[in-house]
């Protein structure tokens with residue numbers, strides 16, 4: 001009964017069969033899922049993509065999960081302008097050097113040359129810096145904890161929807177603090193917010209740690225990152241948090257009068273997560289049948305597919321409507337009562353869109369006062385009594401969220417290897433998919449040597465205690481570093 005009907009036209013399931021194999025053609029698979037699940041589409045301006053309603057709804061759910069956490073940690077939202085005067089960007093030397101190659105400039109407006117070119121914001125530390133210098137006077141004004149949701153533009157040569165686009169959506173938090181210690185605590189707090197969001201809401205386990213200096217944000221004292229592992233063995237930087245120290249405070253003259261009556265510079269932070277994390281979500285959980293979404297960010301958490309055959313059609317449809325009504329307070333539910341496509345077509349259509357749970361109801365099920373629950377992955381098809389459907393769906397969604405995390409965690413754990421000699425390190429990075437864990441003396445030359453020899457980069461410095469020696473120079477290791485090839 002739950003199998004596609006034999007009379008179903010061949011093209012009915014064609015859109016699913018066309019998805020390339022995830023394990024064999026990972027890049028093509030990714031693009032196909034993005035397009036066929038109607039998450040995004042290409043646009044005639046290079047580097048720009050259109051996010052379609054289904055994809056945008058996932059992004060909105062991600063925003064909600066993050067925004068709730070930002071508010072719970074004392075932050076409020078504001079909105080800053082898209083344009084940044086050229087002179088702002090030039091004020092912090094490392095910042096301008098780091099961003100110069102990817103900034104888009106507006107030089108004409110209203111038919112005239114502008115007296116000062118305007119940058120289309122690549123990030124807004126400078127805009128916030130300018131305003132914080134106006135707003136902050138006293139230690140009583142601190143801390144200032146502001147976030148904004150916005151678009152930014154970085155001139156990219158390649159385009160991959162969500163992962164690398166010229167214009168992208170993100171959030172950027174910008175905070176100002178009385179002391180350097182407070183700024184450091186804030187940067188770490190937000191890193192942990194990102195880790196919790198990735199692991200709890202997206203079911204994506206991450207490694208969290210500090211960026212080596214070579215990889216830190218232009219203008220930062222320290223940068224912190226969460227890194228997720230993709231199925232092709234490459235790391236994806238999924239969120240970053242920066243302690244900017246007093247670098248931007250000095251550049252923008254953000255001072256306050258402290259309680260000891262002396263004037264001091266504030267310390268600032270910034271932190272951001274973009275829709276790139278949505279790209280990570282697609283890659284980590286998807287399979288050969290398409291997208292797989294954790295319930296927390298699934299636009300549709302449960303889809304009801306009635307099997308409308310025989311004399312009981314009207315009863316089955318009525319019962320399905322009643323189930324949809326009962327479920328709507330606890331789950332985002334869709335009743336698929338289309339009559340122009342077969343149940344089998346619907347099954348593969350919703351599977352491709354990653355809906356976590358399918359509920360089937362046919363005449364025989366109705367006779368037995370039961371429905372069939374089918375999770376999107378992992379088997380576990382089971383019948384549950386009609387009367388207990390809300391509890392069963394609620395439980396199944398929680399289980400599904402957890403099962404996705406455990407599956408991804410098992411993959412991550414099995415794709416971390418340790419190396420203790422230079423040969424081991426080089427071989428591990430060349431042959432092994434995933435993270436390679438190394439001791440490091442902290443020297444830039446050793447890092448550079450490994451980077452050149454392997455084509456991989458140090459993704460983060462871990463907090464864990466270190467033993468042994470640096471595999472390059474042989475002196476005592478001071479840090480544990482995770483290397484990987486990266487997006």
Ligand SMILES: [Zn+2]
Nearest residue numbers: 441446470473
């Ligand atoms: Zn060394």
